[in-house]
Amino acid sequence: MTDGTPRTAGEPEPAAPAEHAEMTSLERTALYKSLGNPLRRRILDYLGRHGEANSTVLARELGESSGTTSYHLRKLAEQRLIEEIPEKSGGRERWWRSLPFSHTTPDPATMTQEEYAAAEQLALLKIEMDTRLFRRAHQEYRGPQGWAQVQRTGTWMTKSDLHDFVRAYKELLDRYGHPEDAVPEGARRVNVRFYAAPDPVGEWEGEPTGP
Numbered sequence: 573m574t575d576g577t578p579r580t581a582g583e584p585e586p587a588a589p590a591e592h593a594e595m596t597s598l599e600r601t602a603l604y605k606s607l608g609n610p611l612r613r614r615i616l617d618y619l620g621r622h623g624e625a626n627s628t629v630l631a632r633e634l635g636e637s638s639g640t641t642s643y644h645l646r647k648l649a650e651q652r653l654i655e656e657i658p659e660k661s662g663g664r665e666r667w668w669r670s671l672p673f674s675h676t677t678p679d680p681a682t683m684t685q686e687e688y689a690a691a692e693q694l695a696l697l698k699i700e701m702d703t704r705l706f707r708r709a710h711q712e713y714r715g716p717q718g719w720a721q722v723q724r725t726g727t728w729m730t731k732s733d734l735h736d737f738v739r740a741y742k743e744l745l746d747r748y749g750h751p752e753d754a755v756p757e758g759a760r761r762v763n764v765r766f767y768a769a770p771d772p773v774g775e776w777e778g779e780p781t782g783p
Contacts, residue, residue, distance in 0.1 A: 595675075597683065597684050597687045600675075600677075600678075600683075600687055600690075600691075601684070601686050601687040601690045602651065603651055603675065604687070604690035604691045604693070604694045605690045605693075605694075606647065606648065606651055606653070607694055608690065608693050608694040608697050609644070611634070611636065611640070611641075611644055612644050612647070612648055613697075614634050615630055615634070615641065615644055615645065615648065615654075616648070616653065616654075616670065618630060618633060618634065619654060619668065619669060619670040620670055621761075623669060623752070624657055624660070624667050624668065624669045625667070625668060626665055626666060626667045626668065627639075627641040627642035627645055627666070628641075628665075630645070642666075645666075645668050648668075649668070652671055652673070653670070653671060653673055654668045654669060654670055654671055655668065655669060655671050656668055657669055677691055702765055705763055705765065708720070709721070709722050710722060719760065719762075734768060737768075738766075738768070741766055745764070
């Protein structure tokens, strides 16, 4: 699975650039725990929606103490999920903004037990968020010309076809999406999710479907 700084209706994900440098299992475990922390997700959500904030603003908006938000901001910065805005920071007042981020979770078979548990908890949280987003897309659908769009389909592909399709999908996102510093008038943040899963082997009309 590919993860990024959250970006559903309630969890924004900044546009994904090149991935972080190779991470150790301990670093990935810490990352999954951080992304699965409810308050840190809310902080990332706020920064994704509003661009920047300091601990005082976040404390007021999220109903927490400034000491608590300041602590979590520092932890998010340590993991390169956010960065300080030098030109706005001064004295004890530090302003922060999100950093573009992309991470592809490795094969679960290669994970340590602790890493897998952290990744699983994060996956369950994302499933809940994506389920709410799926329901919203159906509820807000107003026809093919509306903002909410729903597409569900199935087709035959080789594994190579699927990998090529995923690459083309990413290219489409880059082609039609706009970076935060060049958003055109009338644009809205659009939440997009992509999943692909083959039918189980041997379960296509009772016939073997291959490996």
